[in-house]
Amino acid sequence: xxxxxxxxxxxxxxxxxxxxxxxxxxxxxxxxxxxxxxxxxxxxxxxxxxxxxxxxxxxxxxxxxxxxxxxxxxxxxxxxxxxxxxxxxxxxxxxxxxxxxxxxxxxxxxxxxxxxxxxxxxxxxxxxxxxxxxxxxxxxxxxxxxxxxxxxxxxxxxxxxxxxxxxxxxxxxxxxxxxxxxxxxxxxxxxxxxxxxxxxxxxxxxxxxxxxxxxxxxxxxxxxxxxxxxxxxxxxxxxxxxxxxxxxxxxxxxxxxxxxxxxxxxxxxxxxxxxxxxxxxxxxxxxxxxxxxxxxxxxxxxxxxxxxxxxxxxxxxxxxxxxxxxxxxxxxxxxxxxxxxxxxxxxxxxxxxxxxxxxxxxxxxxxxxxxxxxxxxxxxxxxxxxxxxxxxxxxxxxxxxxxxxxxxxxxxxxxxxxxxxxxxxxxxxxxxxxxxxxxxxxxxxxxxxxxxxxxxxxxx
Numbered sequence: 001x002x003x004x005x006x007x008x009x010x011x012x013x014x015x016x017x018x019x020x021x022x023x024x025x026x027x028x029x030x031x032x033x034x035x036x037x038x039x040x041x042x043x044x045x046x047x048x049x050x051x052x053x054x055x056x057x058x059x060x061x062x063x064x065x066x067x068x069x070x071x072x073x074x075x076x077x078x079x080x081x082x083x084x085x086x087x088x089x090x091x092x093x094x095x096x097x098x099x100x101x102x103x104x105x106x107x108x109x110x111x112x113x114x115x116x117x118x119x120x121x122x123x124x125x126x127x128x129x130x131x132x133x134x135x136x137x138x139x140x141x142x143x144x145x146x147x148x149x150x151x152x153x154x155x156x157x158x159x160x161x162x163x164x165x166x167x168x169x170x171x172x173x174x175x176x177x178x179x180x181x182x183x184x185x186x187x188x189x190x191x192x193x194x195x196x197x198x199x200x201x202x203x204x205x206x207x208x209x210x211x212x213x214x215x216x217x218x219x220x221x222x223x224x225x226x227x228x229x230x231x232x233x234x235x236x237x238x239x240x241x242x243x244x245x246x247x248x249x250x251x252x253x254x255x256x257x258x259x260x261x262x263x264x265x266x267x268x269x270x271x272x273x274x275x276x277x278x279x280x281x282x283x284x285x286x287x288x289x290x291x292x293x294x295x296x297x298x299x300x301x302x303x304x305x306x307x308x309x310x311x312x313x314x315x316x317x318x319x320x321x322x323x324x325x326x327x328x329x330x331x332x333x334x335x336x337x338x339x340x341x342x343x344x345x346x347x348x349x350x351x352x353x354x355x356x357x358x359x360x361x362x363x364x365x366x367x368x369x370x371x372x373x374x375x376x377x378x379x380x381x382x383x384x385x386x387x388x389x390x391x392x393x394x395x396x397x398x399x400x401x402x403x404x405x406x407x408x409x410x411x412x413x414x415x416x417x418x419x420x421x422x423x424x425x426x427x428x429x430x431x432x433x434x435x436x437x438x439x440x441x442x443x444x445x446x447x448x449x450x451x452x453x454x455x456x457x458x459x460x
Contacts, residue, residue: 085453110151132238
């Protein structure tokens with residue numbers, strides 16, 4: 001609970017700074033609507049900003065100026081959002097479904113140095129991914145000697161079906177990059193999250209909400225030579241703690257490092273070879289500690305200013321410590337891959353793609369691990385100067401390696417179309433619907449859920 005109040009205190013201080021700044025200077029147009037800024041919806045599907053920054057922090061593409069979806073650069077941005085949504089299956093169950101109206105109030109604030117028009121960083125946390133990150137961070141070069149970013153959000157949630165479910169969630173993102181000399185760049189990043197797992201019989205339920213706190217901390221360094229070669233390395237720490245004793249089997253700490261060598265084939269293309277080592281250590285001996293080794297090859301390709309692709313693949317080796325009185329394999333290996341791409345198809349249309357396959361940590365007390373294939377697709381289109389739409393699609397399949405030897409396989413599909421209307425440059429309305437379904441060989445875990453929502457968001 002103390003950490004929730006720390007988030008609230010930080011946001012109050014930053015909002016106070018915003019008010020003071022507005023009293024002393026002309027107001028800046030603030031953050032973009034959620035479909036333009038990097039964001040993650042309830043499914044975990046990411047939409048990302050494609051804005052490029054020049055050396056002084058100005059947007060490389062100013063074509064948004066004059067449009068209601070456009071916005072100016074600024075050091076500090078604040079927003080307040082509210083939404084009301086109805087769902088026909090609050091707990092994501094196969095039987096005895098419960099309807100619910102959810103009210104969500106979300107104040108947020110973020111600041112950058114130098115000033116920017118869009119968020120420069122999006123860290124998507126994932127509790128079962130080793131190291132805590134759902135996807136790798138984008139490989140970008142720093143143009144300024146010093147860059148800093150800090151963002152905080154609180155979500156206040158109120159449920160009509162059961163007021164005991166009412167709670168607050170929040171997260172804080174931080175990034176500092178420093179260039180002590182031309183060939184060297186140093187980086188520090190951190191992401192703290194207070195949230196709970198998604199409702200379904202295998203995760204959060206009405207009796208066990210599975211509230212957790214997680215934190216991702218990273219240090220990085222890069223060295224660039226003058227002959228097309230560069231070397232990058234980093235350290236990462238991930239801490240995961242659940243509030244209730246019944247969930248303590250998932251509490252763990254991950255530590256590890258990665259190192260990669262890059263060759264700049266052209267101004268738009270580089271190839272790299274990467275090695276990652278990450279160790280998961282659990283607080284209790286109900287789950288097996290494990291060492292993860294990744295050997296990979298990859299490519300970064302920037303076809304145009306707003307069209308980029310990263311792809312890498314290789315070999316993953318996992319070694320497990322023995323558990324008392326449990327028969328289990330002491331190792332596992334698999335091919336892994338990851339791909340990320342942003343395609344600015346036209347001035348009005350962009351497409352985001354994320355996909356991966358790897359062996360992940362288990363979120364079930366009956367399984368040693370799970371093999372996960374995830375695919376995310378986000379399409380954004382501007383119909384008019386005031387109306388835009390986006391569609392998020394998610395597919396994820398998880399094959400659990402259960403201690404009993406039985407097979408558990410879950411397939412999840414998620415689709416969410418949304419429309420956004422700009423009343424003016426600081427007020428936005430949105431309407432959306434979503435369809436979420438899971439198909440498991442354990443029939444009790446199946447569900448079909450439909451959600452309809454309306455929202456309003458003001459940027460200050």
